[in-house]
Amino acid sequence: MQKILTLIFLLVFCQNLFAQYTLNGNATRDACNEYTLTAAVNWQGGSVWNNIKIDLTQSFDFNFDVLLGSNNSPGADGIAFVLQPVSTSVGSSGGGMGYEGITPAVGVIIDTYENGNNNDPAFDHIAVQLNGDISHTTVNNIAGPVTALNGNDNIEDGNWHSLRIVWNASSKTLTAAVDGSLRLSVVKDFVTDVFSGDPFVYWGFTGATGGENNLQKFKIALNPAFNFSANQKRCINIPVTFYDSTISFTPIVKFYWDFGDGSPVDSVNLNPVHTYIAAGDYTVKQKVIGADGCEATNTKVVQIGSKPLANFGYSNPLCTGLNVQFTDSTLVAVGVPNQWNWIHNGTVWSNLQNPERVFTAGAQTIQLVTTSNAGCASDTAVKTILISPAPDVSFTFNDACKNIPVPFTATDNSGNVTDWKWTFGDGGMSNAKDTMYVYTAGGTFPVNLRAVAANGCITDLPPKNIKIYSTQAFAGNDTIIASGQPLQLQASGGVSYEWTPATGLNDPNIANPVALLTGTQTYTYTVRAYTPMGCESFDDITIQVYQAPEIYLPNAFTPNGDGLNDLYKGKPVGIREFKYLKIFNRFGQQVFYTTDFLNGWDGTFNGKQQNSGVYVVIASGIDYRGLVVERQGTVMLIR
Numbered sequence: 001m002q003k004i005l006t007l008i009f010l011l012v013f014c015q016n017l018f019a020q021y022t023l024n025g026n027a028t029r030d031a032c033n034e035y036t037l038t039a040a041v042n043w044q045g046g047s048v049w050n051n052i053k054i055d056l057t058q059s060f061d062f063n064f065d066v067l068l069g070s071n072n073s074p075g076a077d078g079i080a081f082v083l084q085p086v087s088t089s090v091g092s093s094g095g096g097m098g099y100e101g102i103t104p105a106v107g108v109i110i111d112t113y114e115n116g117n118n119n120d121p122a123f124d125h126i127a128v129q130l131n132g133d134i135s136h137t138t139v140n141n142i143a144g145p146v147t148a149l150n151g152n153d154n155i156e157d158g159n160w161h162s163l164r165i166v167w168n169a170s171s172k173t174l175t176a177a178v179d180g181s182l183r184l185s186v187v188k189d190f191v192t193d194v195f196s197g198d199p200f201v202y203w204g205f206t207g208a209t210g211g212e213n214n215l216q217k218f219k220i221a222l223n224p225a226f227n228f229s230a231n232q233k234r235c236i237n238i239p240v241t242f243y244d245s246t247i248s249f250t251p252i253v254k255f256y257w258d259f260g261d262g263s264p265v266d267s268v269n270l271n272p273v274h275t276y277i278a279a280g281d282y283t284v285k286q287k288v289i290g291a292d293g294c295e296a297t298n299t300k301v302v303q304i305g306s307k308p309l310a311n312f313g314y315s316n317p318l319c320t321g322l323n324v325q326f327t328d329s330t331l332v333a334v335g336v337p338n339q340w341n342w343i344h345n346g347t348v349w350s351n352l353q354n355p356e357r358v359f360t361a362g363a364q365t366i367q368l369v370t371t372s373n374a375g376c377a378s379d380t381a382v383k384t385i386l387i388s389p390a391p392d393v394s395f396t397f398n399d400a401c402k403n404i405p406v407p408f409t410a411t412d413n414s415g416n417v418t419d420w421k422w423t424f425g426d427g428g429m430s431n432a433k434d435t436m437y438v439y440t441a442g443g444t445f446p447v448n449l450r451a452v453a454a455n456g457c458i459t460d461l462p463p464k465n466i467k468i469y470s471t472q473a474f475a476g477n478d479t480i481i482a483s484g485q486p487l488q489l490q491a492s493g494g495v496s497y498e499w500t501p502a503t504g505l506n507d508p509n510i511a512n513p514v515a516l517l518t519g520t521q522t523y524t525y526t527v528r529a530y531t532p533m534g535c536e537s538f539d540d541i542t543i544q545v546y547q548a549p550e551i552y553l554p555n556a557f558t559p560n561g562d563g564l565n566d567l568y569k570g571k572p573v574g575i576r577e578f579k580y581l582k583i584f585n586r587f588g589q590q591v592f593y594t595t596d597f598l599n600g601w602d603g604t605f606n607g608k609q610q611n612s613g614v615y616v617v618i619a620s621g622i623d624y625r626g627l628v629v630e631r632q633g634t635v636m637l638i639r
């Protein structure tokens with residue numbers, strides 16, 4: 001009997017709720033909680049009003065879904081959520097969105113057409129307007145206009161959009177949010193300033209079209225939804241709590257939960273708890289019935305994960321000083337691993353899927369716990385690995401000379417090295433334990449040694465530098481001097497030097513001794529360039545000694561391009577500074593001039609070959625004693 005009375009009460013209550021709305025003009029009721037204000041037809045107008053007044057001394061939080069059509073351009077005109085005390089039969093058509101002329105009133109308008117006389121912006125906009133006035137230039141525009149959608153100029157996109165209207169009676173604040181984004185907020189005492197102290201008003205929607213149109217609709221919100229807590233595990237044999245998050249305009253009077261696994265429907269609990277005994281994807285259906293009799297169903301696929309089977313592999317060899325690369329090979333029948341806890345000595349040391357790490361020698365126990373995207377944790381996988389010590393080796397060598405075999409010696413302190421690899425820094429290598437190597441160039445070279453043990457462990461010793469000494473003796477270019485003229489020799493290419501014979505030298509054991517030679521003869525000196533390691537090389541210099549300072553002028557030359565006697569040059573002996581060499585033809589015209597005795601005349605003047613014949617030559621210089629030496633003669637140019 002009690003169930004029958006409850007059913008009768010709900011039926012009567014729902015019928016009363018259905019009768020709470022008055023439809024005007026072209027408005028139609030399409031479903032339990034869905035209304036059309038205008039079809040996509042020109043010059044329509046419709047309004048839907050709730051027949052029961054609300055009290056503005058009390059706060060409210062209304063949730064709706066609105067559709068502004070899919071005609072962006074052309075498309076018109078818009079809709080309005082309205083509070084008014086007049087009646088449930090007001091509304092109009094045209095650019096006023098059915099709201100224009102209703103007074104007193106508060107309207108949250110969503111305007112989709114730019115009317116220049118109302119100072120409308122070009123974008124689809126939302127605003128709060130008073131007393132049926134839709135102009136944005138008057139005092140009745142108390143909030144906005146702003147874009148109806150946050151970051152988007154067009155709301156005529158064919159999609160439903162949530163509209164939330166909240167009135168806080170204590171702070172006298174009205175807010176409007178579209179798709180969860182706050183668009184407007186205004187503080188005003190509507191009861192006093194608009195409704196002359198009367199707090200009781202009707203609420204409803206108006207909409208209209210004019211010379212352009214759109215399908216314009218609204219729904220009284222009934223949006224079933226559920227979610228899970230952040231730490232909820234969705235695994236087999238673990239209770240799963242479904243938290244209801246339904247948004248509804250009217251109170252929800254009934255819930256039905258179908259968990260998709262064949263278990264009985266739960267019609268008792270708002271936030272039910274259910275345990276799945278098998279992993280897989282389940283289609284959960286959540287059906288709600290509002291106090292107005294409207295119902296809606298939310299369907300969502302929920303994955304229940306299986307328990308992961310943790311496993312892993314690792315790289316070889318297992319040695320000190322060498323990274324061990326771990327490779328996860330966890331298996332999950334339903335779900336995917338997305339969290340890894342690698343444990344060593346009771347401490348999690350990595351959350352990477354495939355980490356690497358260096359260990360000390362000895363037995364090391366490694367553990368892995370994996371967790372799936374459903375929060376399902378595996379049992380702990382445990383493996384013990386044996387880390388072997390790397391070879392204990394060292395090597396020695398000494399600095400040496402180039403082109404001399406250098407001994408390299410390795411010492412195996414661990415006694416298990418099977419392979420050796422020397423690299424000598426100049427591209428050379430050897431695979432012998434002890435070896436000899438010859439450097440063909442001097443310099444400093446890094447020497448590396450790698451030792452590989454029988455267990456595969458490797459030791460790469462830090463490089464050591466070897467100094468290879470080399471000499472390239474150079475005694476200087478052969479030269480000529482005057483008898484008694486001091487000549488400073490200059491050797492290079494070594495660290496230390498020794499000249500032989502020592503005759504005429506002030507010090508035969510330096511790089512730059514002074515030679516004082518007399519007579520008219522040819523002397524040859526040999527220099528030995530050497531290093532502290534004994535690396536040595538030799539070179540000679542020949543010195544031709546003439547009687548006195550002189551500028552020798554040849555009397556003929558043949559500039560015919562045969563490579564013999566093609567240039568005419570003066571030959572200064574004992575001359576400290578060569579001043580010039582001048583050559584004149586038989587007309588007294590200067591055809592050549594130079595201050596460099598190495599720069600000779602090729603028998604041309606201004607690029608033209610000169611005729612065979614006799615030419616006058618004048619040369620001048622200053623000898624090593626500071627005396628001027630001038631010479632004049634003739635030369636025969638022969639072609």
